[in-house]
Amino acid sequence: MEFSGAMEAIKADRLSDIRKLYQQNVVPTYTRFDLALDHGEGSYVWDVAVKRYLDLGGGIAVCSLGHAHPEISDALLEQSRKLLHVSNLYFTKPQAELAQALVRLIGPGRCFFCNSGAEANEGLYKLARKFGHDEGRYEIITADGSFHGRTLAGIAATGQEKVKKGFEPMVAGFRQVPFNDLEAMRAAITPQTAAILIEAIQGESGITPATADYLLGLRKLCDEKNLLLLLDEVQAGHFRTGRFQSWQRILENVPGAAEFSPDAVSMAKSLGGGFPIGAFWVREKYADVLSAGTHATTFGGTPLGCAVALKILEVIERDQLSDRARQQGDFIKAELQRLMRKFPSVLKEVRGAGLMIGLEFRSDAPGFRGAEKVPALQVVDRLHALGILTVPAATAVVRILPALNLSQAEAVEGLHAIEAVVAELAA
Numbered sequence: 001m002e003f004s005g006a007m008e009a010i011k012a013d014r015l016s017d018i019r020k021l022y023q024q025n026v027v028p029t030y031t032r033f034d035l036a037l038d039h040g041e042g043s044y045v046w047d048v049a050v051k052r053y054l055d056l057g058g059g060i061a062v063c064s065l066g067h068a069h070p071e072i073s074d075a076l077l078e079q080s081r082k083l084l085h086v087s088n089l090y091f092t093k094p095q096a097e098l099a100q101a102l103v104r105l106i107g108p109g110r111c112f113f114c115n116s117g118a119e120a121n122e123g124l125y126k127l128a129r130k131f132g133h134d135e136g137r138y139e140i141i142t143a144d145g146s147f148h149g150r151t152l153a154g155i156a157a158t159g160q161e162k163v164k165k166g167f168e169p170m171v172a173g174f175r176q177v178p179f180n181d182l183e184a185m186r187a188a189i190t191p192q193t194a195a196i197l198i199e200a201i202q203g204e205s206g207i208t209p210a211t212a213d214y215l216l217g218l219r220k221l222c223d224e225k226n227l228l229l230l231l232d233e234v235q236a237g238h239f240r241t242g243r244f245q246s247w248q249r250i251l252e253n254v255p256g257a258a259e260f261s262p263d264a265v266s267m268a269k270s271l272g273g274g275f276p277i278g279a280f281w282v283r284e285k286y287a288d289v290l291s292a293g294t295h296a297t298t299f300g301g302t303p304l305g306c307a308v309a310l311k312i313l314e315v316i317e318r319d320q321l322s323d324r325a326r327q328q329g330d331f332i333k334a335e336l337q338r339l340m341r342k343f344p345s346v347l348k349e350v351r352g353a354g355l356m357i358g359l360e361f362r363s364d365a366p367g368f369r370g371a372e373k374v375p376a377l378q379v380v381d382r383l384h385a386l387g388i389l390t391v392p393a394a395t396a397v398v399r400i401l402p403a404l405n406l407s408q409a410e411a412v413e414g415l416h417a418i419e420a421v422v423a424e425l426a427a
């Protein structure tokens with residue numbers, strides 16, 4: 001009986017078959033789009049009916065080199081023939097070299113490897129708690145509209161009610177204040193506060209960058225009050241904005257910013273380009289706060305994950321994809337701003353940096369009227385019909401988070417489809 005059940009799963013080759021297997025067997029935590037994807041190449045993916053889509057969502061800022069990149073496949077194969085996994089009870093060369101590469105890119109410090117963004121942030125919470133422990137400090141202040149992952153501490157840290165609902169009581173010690181409001185942050189600090197955690201560009205709530213003044217002000221505030229400044233770069237990091245981390249892009253050429261450094265940074269999404277790996281970096285000064293035995297994970301920093309992450313860094317550097325992301329992003333953003341001037345009744349704002357762009361629609365645009373779904377979902381659906389994948393955020397924002405090696409022709413293809421949808425919505 002069990003065997004025939006497995007055979008049935010193997011034979012599912014149409015969207016309707018696959019959807020049915022999900023309905024019967026997968027916990028229904030996601031409202032999925034009606035698409036079953038089968039394979040990809042570069043910035044294109046094909047569904048099971050062999051319809052082609054241009055992927056401007058990149059698996060939510062994950063597939064930094066696109067799909068089925070031959071050098072990533074080779075790195076995976078090559079490492080898999082040597083070692084997939086050994087415990088963190090031992091040393092391996094790929095983890096040593098990946099840690100060195102991240103330290104060189106961020107600054108003097110150390111890295112800890114894990115498997116996801118939520119876990120990387122979990123490491124930051126433990127760092128902050130350990131740091132403040134002897135003085136009875138344990139609070140971490142975060143921002144409204146933030147997103148830090150779906151673990152119990154992650155939802156307590158996240159500044160969105162919808163992720164917390166039904167899971168109360170929340171893990172203690174997290175509080176939210178308005179984003180980009182330094183005075184609100186200052187006012188929220190208590191004798192129990194140990195750290196401040198923000199995303200330098202908020203992703204899930206619709207692509208909202210921190211201002212340079214806010215980042216510099218938080219640094220000063222943390223120095224004054226002896227707090228850790230923690231940055232969640234899970235979505236915005238890894239060269240997406242044209243610099244390794246998004247705060248480096250925001251603070252570029254800003255007077256007095258050259259010395260800026262956070263105390264710890266979480267990473268995941270693009271780090272493995274689709275292979276699950278997360279990490280946090282902590283500044284040298286706090287490198288031994290988490291001492292032997294205080295934190296661990298079975299899979300963190302496996303030779304396989306680290307070999308892939310190293311290859312991605314190598315390709316990004318060799319092909320100058322950071323500059324490409326900046327240029328392609330500037331081009332897309334300028335084109336979207338042109339569209340906004342042409343269709344002011346449909347488009348409200350274009351935000352972001354490099355290939356992390358949020359396009360905000362006006363919820364009262366003529367074409368949205370009478371439909372049940374929120375505007376963001378309506379736009380994503382309309383773009384699917386035209387063969388384009390994007391990612392919705394909040395209720396009226398569409399996110400563009402493509403591979404860093406997106407070509408100019410692909411960018412133009414995406415923009416044409418977006419313009420067609422915007423024109424439809426204006427009518």
Ligand SMILES: *Cc1c(COP(=O)(O)O)cnc(C)c1O
Nearest residue numbers: 116117118147148149203234235
């Ligand atoms: C996606 C995301 C996370 C959570 O990462 P997971 O890998 O899904 O656990 C945390 N923070 C930010 C900013 C994210 O975008």
